[in-house]
Amino acid sequence: MAHPADVLAELHTLRAENATLRARLASSSPKAATAPSPAHPPPVGVPFTQKTRLSNEEISRFSRQLLVPEIGVQGQLKLRNASVLVVGAGGLGAPAVMYLAAAGIGRIGIIDYDVVEASNLQRQIIHDESRVGMLKSESAKQTVSKLSSLCECTAYNILIDSSNAMDVIKKWDYVVDATDNVATRYLLNDCCIFRNKPLISGSALRMDGQLTVYNLEGGPCYRCIFPKPPPPETVTNCSDGGVLGVVPGIIGCLQALEVVKIVTGIGASLSQKLLIFDATTMSFRTIRLRGRTPSCAVCGPHPTITKPIDYVQFCGAGPDDKAHNINILPPESRISCHKYAALRLDAFPHVLLDVRDKIQYDICSLHHSLNIPLSELPKRIPELTAAATFGEHHEPNLPVFVVCRRGNDSQLAVKMLEETHGFTHVKDIVGGLEAWARGRDPTFPIY
Ligand SMILES: Nc1ncnc2c1ncn2[C@@H]1O[C@H](COP(=O)(O)OP(=O)(O)OP(=O)(O)O)[C@@H](O)[C@H]1O
Numbered sequence: 462m463a464h465p466a467d468v469l470a471e472l473h474t475l476r477a478e479n480a481t482l483r484a485r486l487a488s489s490s491p492k493a494a495t496a497p498s499p500a501h502p503p504p505v506g507v508p509f510t511q512k513t514r515l516s517n518e519e520i521s522r523f524s525r526q527l528l529v530p531e532i533g534v535q536g537q538l539k540l541r542n543a544s545v546l547v548v549g550a551g552g553l554g555a556p557a558v559m560y561l562a563a564a565g566i567g568r569i570g571i572i573d574y575d576v577v578e579a580s581n582l583q584r585q586i587i588h589d590e591s592r593v594g595m596l597k598s599e600s601a602k603q604t605v606s607k608l609s610s611l612c613e614c615t616a617y618n619i620l621i622d623s624s625n626a627m628d629v630i631k632k633w634d635y636v637v638d639a640t641d642n643v644a645t646r647y648l649l650n651d652c653c654i655f656r657n658k659p660l661i662s663g664s665a666l667r668m669d670g671q672l673t674v675y676n677l678e679g680g681p682c683y684r685c686i687f688p689k690p691p692p693p694e695t696v697t698n699c700s701d702g703g704v705l706g707v708v709p710g711i712i713g714c715l716q717a718l719e720v721v722k723i724v725t726g727i728g729a730s731l732s733q734k735l736l737i738f739d740a741t742t743m744s745f746r747t748i749r750l751r752g753r754t755p756s757c758a759v760c761g762p763h764p765t766i767t768k769p770i771d772y773v774q775f776c777g778a779g780p781d782d783k784a785h786n787i788n789i790l791p792p793e794s795r796i797s798c799h800k801y802a803a804l805r806l807d808a809f810p811h812v813l814l815d816v817r818d819k820i821q822y823d824i825c826s827l828h829h830s831l832n833i834p835l836s837e838l839p840k841r842i843p844e845l846t847a848a849a850t851f852g853e854h855h856e857p858n859l860p861v862f863v864v865c866r867r868g869n870d871s872q873l874a875v876k877m878l879e880e881t882h883g884f885t886h887v888k889d890i891v892g893g894l895e896a897w898a899r900g901r902d903p904t905f906p907i908y
């Protein structure tokens with residue numbers, strides 16, 4: 462560890478260097494912060510708006526960054542002339558967009574099809590309470606406009622898919638994947654290969670985050686690493702698994718940092734490397750990924766996929782599946798929340814089985830319910846049998862009503878109880894506790 466006096470001395474030296482740099486900046490002619498004149502005229506197709514000098518406003522605004530030796534005037538001009546498309550204005554996209562705009566990226570595109578919800582605000586800090594209900598793309602654009610009038614921001618209120626991705630992506634230099642679903646990850650990957658754009662890809666769940674860069678410096682693409690999508694039922698999203706807000710905040714910031722580094726050519730990128738962040742131990746690890754796979758269907762020498770495909774079919778799930786409801790039971794095995802509420806009012810004898818995980822059950826539950834999570838149900842059947850057996854009977858004789866958060870797991874539970882465990886009087890409550898909160902009891906919380 463350095464002695465405090467050494468640290469102080471070093472601090473003085475750094476301050477002196479800093480002052481010299483500032484003096485140099487201030488004494489240079491106001492328009493002196495220019496790039497050397499290019500040896501050749503700009504190639505055809507480079508937008509006329511490409512800047513070769515910084516304005517006084519830009520010099521003042523980005524002074525702390527201009528003083529960083531790795532950035533300097535040249536780096537700042539590169540940022541100014543770069544365009545970045547951020548897909549998703551959620552947990553990752555929110556900080557990524559804000560830091561990119563703050564850093565001086567000249568043009569930013571923001572894509573999101575969703576609206577701001579109260580449950581987003583714990584991490585999606587580009588939005589605020591006054592924006593609940595507003596389009597996320599529009600809300601994000603408004604925040605960028607307030608943050609920096611120097612940034613030209615385009616909001617796309619679209620669900621990016623095979624029909625529009627190629628057109629949108631071609632207008633941007635870099636693409637940031639800040640989405641939360643596998644179908645969009647494959648879509649962005651493939652289109653970034655077809656359009657030859659680097660893809661800065663992040664993800665976060667619970668206390669963990671990951672970051673990598675695809676299609677850069679000869680590194681692999683997402684399909685090289687994951688040629689096949691995972692089974693949809695093994696994919697957990699934030700609305701089911703939860704996420705600690707700061708975690709996507711950190712990964713989104715790192716995505717912005719990675720863009721800044723790539724644009725300005727600083728250091729080594731995360732191409733062919735995966736950064737893994739574990740907030741519980743506060744550890745960052747970087748592992749090496751395999752290189753380009755020669756047999757890769759999109760980036761290999763003999764691609765079998767040369768244009769966007771049907772990613773929902775390929776992945777078995779789409780980008781907007783959070784509201785997706787299954788319907789696997791006949792009507793007689795289901796009951797509406799209104800009919801069930803009437804039975805409760807009549808004190809009808811029954812068992813209410815809540816099959817959510819304990820962590821969700823602890824948030825809120827209906828009175829007199831029995832909590833057995835769906836995953837534990839097969840081994841905890843005796844508990845349910847005991848609860849449903851009333852009086853002299855030796856077999857369950859009380860009807861069982863099954864509830865969960867949205868009415869999907871409850872259907873699976875009813876099917877399992879009927880088909881595998883011989884229950885005959887069992888029904889699922891349609892739409893689960895969300896339907897209960899919306900239709901029966903507005904005081905019941907929705908999470
Ligand atoms: N194909 C797509 N097109 C446009 N926006 C997308 C697409 N796929 C995902 N998104 C957006 O990416 C964002 C991802 O954000 P995040 O992971 O924080 O999840 P969320 O959907 O906002 O939150 P929650 O899962 O808690 O409801 C969302 O705003 C979502 O609308």
Ligand SMILES: [Zn+2]
Pocket residue numbers: 681682683684685686753754757758759760761
């Ligand atoms: Zn590949």
